[in-house]
Amino acid sequence: MSPASTGASTTVGAVSSAPAASPAAASTSTGSPAAGSRADSRMAPGGPGYRRMSFALFLAGVATFALLYSTQALLPLISGDFGVPASQASWTVAAATGGLALFVLPMSALSERYGRRTVMTASLAVAVAVGVLVPFAPSLGALVALRAVQGAALAGLPASATAYLAEEVRPKALVTAIGLFVAGNSVGGMSGRVITGWVAQEWGWRIAVGVIGALAVACAIAFRLLLPAPKHFRAGSLAPRVLARTVRDHLADPLLRRLYAIGALFMTVFGGVYTVIGYRLTEAPFSLPQGIVGSVFLVYLVGTVSASTAGRLVGRLGRRGALYLAGGTTAAGLLLSLADSLAPVLLGLVLITAGFFAGHAVASSAVSRTATTGRAQASALYQSSYYVGSSVGSTVGATAFHASGWSGTVGVGVLAVLGVVAITALGTRAARVAARRNTLVAAR
Numbered sequence: 001m002s003p004a005s006t007g008a009s010t011t012v013g014a015v016s017s018a019p020a021a022s023p024a025a026a027s028t029s030t031g032s033p034a035a036g037s038r039a040d041s042r043m044a045p046g047g048p049g050y051r052r053m054s055f056a057l058f059l060a061g062v063a064t065f066a067l068l069y070s071t072q073a074l075l076p077l078i079s080g081d082f083g084v085p086a087s088q089a090s091w092t093v094a095a096a097t098g099g100l101a102l103f104v105l106p107m108s109a110l111s112e113r114y115g116r117r118t119v120m121t122a123s124l125a126v127a128v129a130v131g132v133l134v135p136f137a138p139s140l141g142a143l144v145a146l147r148a149v150q151g152a153a154l155a156g157l158p159a160s161a162t163a164y165l166a167e168e169v170r171p172k173a174l175v176t177a178i179g180l181f182v183a184g185n186s187v188g189g190m191s192g193r194v195i196t197g198w199v200a201q202e203w204g205w206r207i208a209v210g211v212i213g214a215l216a217v218a219c220a221i222a223f224r225l226l227l228p229a230p231k232h233f234r235a236g237s238l239a240p241r242v243l244a245r246t247v248r249d250h251l252a253d254p255l256l257r258r259l260y261a262i263g264a265l266f267m268t269v270f271g272g273v274y275t276v277i278g279y280r281l282t283e284a285p286f287s288l289p290q291g292i293v294g295s296v297f298l299v300y301l302v303g304t305v306s307a308s309t310a311g312r313l314v315g316r317l318g319r320r321g322a323l324y325l326a327g328g329t330t331a332a333g334l335l336l337s338l339a340d341s342l343a344p345v346l347l348g349l350v351l352i353t354a355g356f357f358a359g360h361a362v363a364s365s366a367v368s369r370t371a372t373t374g375r376a377q378a379s380a381l382y383q384s385s386y387y388v389g390s391s392v393g394s395t396v397g398a399t400a401f402h403a404s405g406w407s408g409t410v411g412v413g414v415l416a417v418l419g420v421v422a423i424t425a426l427g428t429r430a431a432r433v434a435a436r437r438n439t440l441v442a443a444r
Helices: 023-028 050-068 072-082 091-114 116-136 140-154 158-168 171-203 205-226 240-252 254-282 290-308 310-336 342-370 375-404 406-443
Strands: none
Touching: 050 091, 050 116, 050 140, 050 158, 050 171, 050 205, 072 091, 072 140, 072 171, 072 205, 072 254, 072 290, 091 116, 091 140, 091 158, 091 254, 091 375, 116 140, 116 158, 116 205, 158 171, 158 342, 158 375, 171 205, 171 290, 171 310, 171 342, 240 254, 240 375, 254 290, 254 310, 254 342, 254 375, 254 406, 290 310, 290 342, 310 342, 310 406, 342 375, 375 406
8 A cells, every 4th residue: 555545654765655646636637757757857966957946936035925925024013113013013914824824726627727937937026026015015915915915926836846747846845945945944944034124223114025025036137047847747737626536635635634734834933933033032031133133043053954854853753753852842942932032932943943934844845745746735735734724824923922921822832732733643643554554364
């Protein structure tokens, strides 16, 4: 039985046995040649085009996260400008991630028909165009609406990028390649928050958001110039019935369901913590200025390292072992951040960031390896769950902070981590049951 059907872990670099695809599922497949016939032509570290591809998708990740979370470090200033509490200002983040979650599946369907590179390029172009308008938003409602449109435009990036990698990169290099894309996310999230923090301290949040828009324009242009043309993409169908059947098949897979839930829960923690941390650090007992608060997001560099090394982590511990370690690291960081002195709070953020990015890289790469057909839809469902988790985390985390302070936000995060551990344990149990079943079958 395949890992997808048993819940067993897929070892990095191993070739998993794929279940027979139904005709409907096959129609949504990429139509790529069998792995054996294309092994020599797909990209691998050190091979032709791999470095250009990695850097291009790294820049796409930078642009995506810089735009998507461009207002997160600025929430205290936005609250002051519009005279609203954290729970309302947080919608400038939740609207963007919610728009992405809502549109990622339709955008993945477009990528099946028109190509990954085409959809990614169009998505970035629209997102940076909206980014030019965001600094001129006359009200909080207008700002939230523009951010929702921007998030919907960015929806073409995540699922299309992971599908592109699954088609164009050799299986043994897939976790590393996706880890580099996720590392670009962490650099984008970090640079966006650090830059906006210091720029906003001098010239206000509107200029700061405009600077991020300019950075995203440069990344988008470089991405399009660098990304190699796909060689293994085959256009699929846009028929709603076919798309619905593909989605249904993915949701029927117990392993994929668990991975989707894990991505959502990890992002619930991350979204809640980083939406609220600015408020906590600008208030007593820390009372830090906006520029220093923005610089706190330099801890994202830890996420860059943990995401890019996720492949080695899985190689040593297996997928479930890596997820247990990521969850434990995140939980330790949450508890450490309860301290009322700055050093343990910063160390807590380091652990939260390292655990989150490692868990995200492991789960997202597992989705790409598990889905043998309709990869863009499989990745889109993961991304949708992931960004729903971000929206929930930012709104619930801010509401908990308003009601109970930082301890309330930490409580939300701890519950989410316990969910990750429970789901991973369920996968471990399913794998053991499947192994015993296979042993009995072999004995007969």
